[in-house]
Amino acid sequence: MRALLNYLKLAVAYTRLNLDAQLEYRGAFFSQVVAMFVNNIIWVWFWVLFFGRFKVLRGWDINDVVTLWCIAASGFGLAHTICGNALHLPVLIARGQLDVWMLYPRALLPHILLGRMSATAWGDAIFGYVVYLIFVKPDLPHFILFSALTVSIAFLFIGFSIFTGSLTFFLGNSESLAEQWRYAMITFSTYPATLFEGAVKILLYTLIPAVFVSYYPIIALRQMSMSNALIAVAGAAAVLAVAVFVFYYGLRRYESGNLMEMRG
Amino acid sequence: MTDSFAAPAKYWWIARTSAKSNLAYLAEIGSRVFFLGVILYIFLRLWQVTYGETGSQTLGGLTLPQMLWYLAVTESIILSGPRVAQSVDQDVRTGAISIHFIRPLSYPLYCLFNTLGERAVRFCVNMFVGALISIIFVGFVPINPLGFFCFLTVLPLAFIVDFLGNFLIGLAAFWLEDTNGLVLIYSRLTMILGGMLIPLELFPDSWQATLKLLPFSTIVYGPARLFVAPDWSFYQDVLLRQVIACFVFACAVALVFRIASRRVFANGG
Numbered sequence: 158m159r160a161l162l163n164y165l166k167l168a169v170a171y172t173r174l175n176l177d178a179q180l181e182y183r184g185a186f187f188s189q190v191v192a193m194f195v196n197n198i199i200w201v202w203f204w205v206l207f208f209g210r211f212k213v214l215r216g217w218d219i220n221d222v223v224t225l226w227c228i229a230a231s232g233f234g235l236a237h238t239i240c241g242n243a244l245h246l247p248v249l250i251a252r253g254q255l256d257v258w259m260l261y262p263r264a265l266l267p268h269i270l271l272g273r274m275s276a277t278a279w280g281d282a283i284f285g286y287v288v289y290l291i292f293v294k295p296d297l298p299h300f301i302l303f304s305a306l307t308v309s310i311a312f313l314f315i316g317f318s319i320f321t322g323s324l325t326f327f328l329g330n331s332e333s334l335a336e337q338w339r340y341a342m343i344t345f346s347t348y349p350a351t352l353f354e355g356a357v358k359i360l361l362y363t364l365i366p367a368v369f370v371s372y373y374p375i376i377a378l379r380q381m382s383m384s385n386a387l388i389a390v391a392g393a394a395a396v397l398a399v400a401v402f403v404f405y406y407g408l409r410r411y412e413s414g415n416l417m418e419m420r421g
Numbered sequence: 422m423t424d425s426f427a428a429p430a431k432y433w434w435i436a437r438t439s440a441k442s443n444l445a446y447l448a449e450i451g452s453r454v455f456f457l458g459v460i461l462y463i464f465l466r467l468w469q470v471t472y473g474e475t476g477s478q479t480l481g482g483l484t485l486p487q488m489l490w491y492l493a494v495t496e497s498i499i500l501s502g503p504r505v506a507q508s509v510d511q512d513v514r515t516g517a518i519s520i521h522f523i524r525p526l527s528y529p530l531y532c533l534f535n536t537l538g539e540r541a542v543r544f545c546v547n548m549f550v551g552a553l554i555s556i557i558f559v560g561f562v563p564i565n566p567l568g569f570f571c572f573l574t575v576l577p578l579a580f581i582v583d584f585l586g587n588f589l590i591g592l593a594a595f596w597l598e599d600t601n602g603l604v605l606i607y608s609r610l611t612m613i614l615g616g617m618l619i620p621l622e623l624f625p626d627s628w629q630a631t632l633k634l635l636p637f638s639t640i641v642y643g644p645a646r647l648f649v650a651p652d653w654s655f656y657q658d659v660l661l662r663q664v665i666a667c668f669v670f671a672c673a674v675a676l677v678f679r680i681a682s683r684r685v686f687a688n689g690g
Contacts (some may be wrong), residue, residue: 184598192602199609203618210623211471333453341459354468 168271172239175274184277193280197230215351221375223292228303229346229370231285232310237278240270240315246322251330253414266404299378302386306374309393313369316397317342319404326407346370366396432534439538450543454550457500460555464492464612480684481622486559487649493551494645495617501543503536509591517626519685529588529674536584568651572644578663579640587671595681616642
């Protein structure tokens with residue numbers, strides 16, 4: 158418990174530090190946040206247009222799809238505002254840049270993950286909460302469950318990024334592969350899971366675990382079903398656990414880049 | 422006199438060299454078509470379910486096979502776009518643009534032909550994969566020689582219009598701290614307003630006339646629609662709008678580039 162609190166404090170300190178660093182380039186930071194917010198609004202607008210013409214899609218209506226976009230965006234945003242380095246793992250591993258993180262007394266993986274912040278992730282996170290409150294107009298229990306599920310989805314995305322990034326330990330530079338895989342995960346996470354059947358459905362439970370974003374959380378919110386919420390949380394925990402195992406297993410194969418580096 | 426004849430040739434060589442250098446990394450381009458496969462599969466399912474639930478044979482004048490081929494073309498166009506704005510942004514920020522001023526080349530034309538060469542290769546690879554997926558899932562759609570000719574003539578102009586839009590955003594680096602946000606918004610507007618996800622006929626009726634007037638539709642919707650449902654009068658209409666868009670954007674690029682060039686300060690070294 159004490160260790161957990163300690164790492165929470167570290168996360169808060171790093172987030173504050175990373176935000177200060179981002180704010181050094183205020184114009185760039187705010188333009189990226191606004192652009193991501195607008196980007197997501199444009200996608201939601203597409204769905205509004207779509208449902209304006211076709212009212213229901215396999216039992217899903219516009220509220221479900223907007224909820225899906227909000228929960229996926231805020232989960233992704235939360236993950237990478239705090240653990241922005243998750244997206245850079247393949248590069249750090251391939252270039253042998255983990256050395257600098259190994260010198261600290263903190264556990265390696267959480268410390269690396271906290272080391273950077275993604276500016277656009279702020280746009281995702283803000284978009285998710287704001288649009289959910291304005292468009293879906295939830296009551297308090299729905300909003301609390303929504304917020305809890307965004308945390309679960311954040312862990313899922315972090316776990317997924319660690320897993321795909323850690324493949325670099327085994328395959329050499331897998332930056333492109335990790336990127337393509339991540340895009341596939343994000344894309345599948347933003348379409349109703351009920352569209353997919355057969356082998357692809359199996360894929361969505363395993364290699365691209367998007368059902369823990371695009372199905373169980375939405376059903377949990379629609380029916381206020383704790384069992385579906387728990388399945389979503391269990392799915393995220395499983396992905397994270399596998400990812401952490403793969404990372405530390407792969408770390409044995411890590412080779413230093415012998416780079417001289419300083420962290421400011 | 423000699424120079425004016427030599428100019429088109431040297432830009433042609435730039436395009437050719439760019440295409441050849443991209444052909445050398447065909448495997449790298451090929452690895453990126455995985456995402457195209459994912460997105461086309463998702464759209465196939467989306468539209469299969471939509472056609473099934475509405476019970477319609479055609480939506481927006483297109484059958485399901487035509488819709489998937491339409492999406493294969495629109496996705497191939499969008500995903501083949503090189504990072505023009507980012508590259509211009511880099512040239513401006515690093516000062517590399519000043520090197521281009523001492524070359525016997527126009528910087529915008531150099532970027533245009535370099536982009537066209539790269540995009541031609543990327544588009545062909547994407548289209549090959551898109552066609553393969555479409556054939557597997559929905560089979561062939563009838564394509565007549567006239568339609569194919571129309572498609573092939575509007576496609577390069579679509580690429581030029583898109584290049585000019587991106588180039589203008591890249592030039593904004595002379596004034597803005599960061600242009601990534603603008604690039605993101607421009608690309609999303611091209612996707613949605615250009616009809617990448619749904620043909621313009623499925624937008625609300627009151628919007629369609631305006632959307633068809635915007636340059637985005639000449640980049641995506643026009644070529645894709647001509648590919649799956651060729652029509653001579655529509656072809657003339659798209660061509661005219663592309664020429665107008667090229668002219669307006671080219672004038673804007675010339676003006677902005679002229680103003681921006683005055684802001685370049687270079688020291689020797």
